[in-house]
Amino acid sequence: MRKTNVLGVYAVLLTLLTGMSVVSAQEVDPKKHGAASTKAAAPGAAEKSLLIVTPEYIIGPEDVLEITVWKNADLSKQVQVRPDGRISLPLLGDISAVAKTPTQLTEEISTGLRAYMENPTISIMIKDVQSYNIYVLGEVNKPGKFPLKSKTTLLQGITVAGGFTPMAARNKIVVFRFTKDGEGQTKLKASYDDIVVRDGSSQNIELKPGDQIVVPSETMVVLPSR
Known part of the structure; x- marks a missing residue:
């Protein structure tokens, strides 16, 4: 086994032993938390490793999504993907979210809401990565x-x-x-x-x-x- 593979396996084992968890990039915002957050992550504390959420990110079970419908607070909602891969939204009911990118899910929600409003504007943010x-x-x-x-x-x-x-x-x-x-x-x-x-x-x-x-x-x- 090459050295890089050995280090990779060691890193995974170390992660399990120290109890580190995966968090999304949105959870750590330097503009909001500033230097205080940096000090809070002192040596010896349980560190969190960052998982950068890209446009190609695939949504999975237990991920937490913030779905915003522009100028419509009643339809905007923070939801967690259920183990069956679905989420529940006002007007649309249950929608399959797992195995889709945020862009694909946005398009599907927009298509569904066109039956109730003209040109809905939807945005989706991955608030918490739990499915990796x-x-x-x-x-x-x-x-x-x-x-x-x-x-x-x-x-x-x-x-x-x-x-x-x-x-x-x-x-x-x-x-x-x-x-x-x-x-x-x-x-x-x-x-x-x-x-x-x-x-x-x-x-x-x-x-x-x-x-x-x-x-x-x-x-x-x-x-x-x-």
């Missing part, structure tokens, strides 16, 4: 939710979760991932032996926010009848 996590479940030593702060592969995700238990069916790994429209999930399969021993490096996929990695036990794997 992966979930590792099943036969790993430390199952749970882990922050995703840099490029992370499937094997790195399993390593962060403490590796396989003796009962793990390591060649039957399944990754559940939201589809691009956010309306469902796809199922990706991977084999540890294929990745490590055989030419199956394509199965060592790069993880995305919201991915659920499931490592079943050997007792759950049903052998085909002969």
Whole structure:
């Protein structure tokens, strides 16, 4: 493993041990907080790492959005994306927000509101990033939710979760991932032996926010009848 990869994995492990959380760039505003905020982040305090929210940012479950409809306070709202990937808005009801950029969601809301008003002007701000996590479940030593702060592969995700238990069916790994429209999930399969021993490096996929990695036990794997 190259030095850069080793440092990357070490950084992820250090993050988990120190309990650092991911925050959006909007949470830290030097103009508002000034030098006082800098002093507050003294050595020894729990530091927060910044995740820069770009126009290409993909909205995920639990993200907090501030949706503003110009000159209409009743329709403006701060909402959190539900685990099912949807948000609820006045007049429009439930809308799928997950797997979309703020621009795409803005256009969808604008289209819906045109039935009630002429040329609505919408703006969306990511107030709090909560969705950049992966979930590792099943036969790993430390199952749970882990922050995703840099490029992370499937094997790195399993390593962060403490590796396989003796009962793990390591060649039957399944990754559940939201589809691009956010309306469902796809199922990706991977084999540890294929990745490590055989030419199956394509199965060592790069993880995305919201991915659920499931490592079943050997007792759950049903052998085909002969």
